[in-house]
Amino acid sequence: MMSGVRVLVGTRKGAFVLTSDAKREQWEVAGPHFGGWEIYHVAGSPVDPNRLYASQSTGWFGQLIQRSDDGGKSWEPVGNQFEYDGVPGTHQWYDGTPHPWEFARVWHLEPSLTDPDTVYAGVEDAALFRSVDAGQSWQELPGLRGHDSGSSWAPGAGGMCLHSIVLDPHDPGRMYVAISAAGVFRTDDAGKTWRAANRGLQSEGIPEQEAEAGHCVHHIAMHPSRPDVLFMQKHWDVMRSDDAGQSWHEVSGNLPSDFGFPIEVHPHEPDTIYVVPIKSDSEHYPPDGKLRVYRSRTGGNEWEALTEGLPQQDCYVNVLRDAMAVDSLEDCGVYFGTTGGAVYGSPDAGDTWAPIVRDLPAVLSVQVQTLP
């Protein structure tokens, strides 16, 4: 019997920890932690739920990493030096000119599936770092930026960020990362070498629509029981790969818009996936002012709107790429946060929703821990 869930919320002005028992009816809201700082991501170790990592930054004082060893009650700043390996070289700037790689911030933290002291960090300008000492020191895995396409990568509107890291639970050497706007890359040797994994993607905003790299992938997700199947929310298009990223096909089906940011997989049903359609690349709010999560139980193509308990008029918030998550209780819980500061939860796989908290700062990220 699981005892409950802990929802880790990163916002534009601090971090919040929401906790509940397994019924998920009554919630305790703790925070803000690091009030006034942007918290791009808070993530917990799958092997030690008391071990949390948070990415904390501001334009004034730069990047910090905080670590908690007691489930978020107390925090310690750990290492914040993210130095690119060797001479960083250049990538492409918005105007097409070469631009030196410059560290801006950590977008995403991905704790190891097996070791609470190992954690990966996806940063802007796009690179992958790893710490094996619980965040005290960080080393780049430079093979990623060394990919043949690296010097041609260019930023998306939100910066050139490495925002998604997916670890293969069946193969410790394999992981995927996604970069805006470069695409998906896969390693099979724990980060030494990488291959582009973008075949089948088509992006109208780049000159060669099916280029090896240059795609604005917004998020990718995997079910742990079926690691060769990946789901992707791209700038436009919801995509699926059945061969570990070697090729992709579109599964947008009957969605009202195939633009969006997050995509998540049900913890017990590998073909049940969730997205939040957004009207367009310039109109970052739901179509028709209705906040609707869409669920497919067929691995894509056929989608149903989930609306009960969500605002169905005059709603013009966005849901960012790392701001949706699922718990692994028997009745799966689904959670997402909005740029309007609400965090919604569903204790029944999306059938019904209720706000857990309504008026936080803009939500940047939502992660969930299912507590033993």
Added chain:
Amino acid sequence: MIRVVLPAHLRTLARIDGEVKLDVEGEVTQRSVVDALEARYPMLLGTIRDPASKQRRPLVRFFACEDDLSHEQPDAPLPDAVAQGSEPLLVVGAMAGG
């Protein structure tokens, strides 16, 4: 004894109440004061200046004796009143909303 006043966010980070008092070896400059500050409070590394280049972060300012010293060279001597401890060096988050 050099006196340093930090902005609220950095006092919280370093768990400091009020002013910091530092012993600084040699000439009292922006660099030597921040070196001493970072040595005492390692969690401040990277928050006032870039950890690699040692350049002041763009939205951090150094004030003292009602002057903005932010654009002085890091190795330029700070005013005598700061070096003698009668006035503090103010580390300030620049006025910028967000």
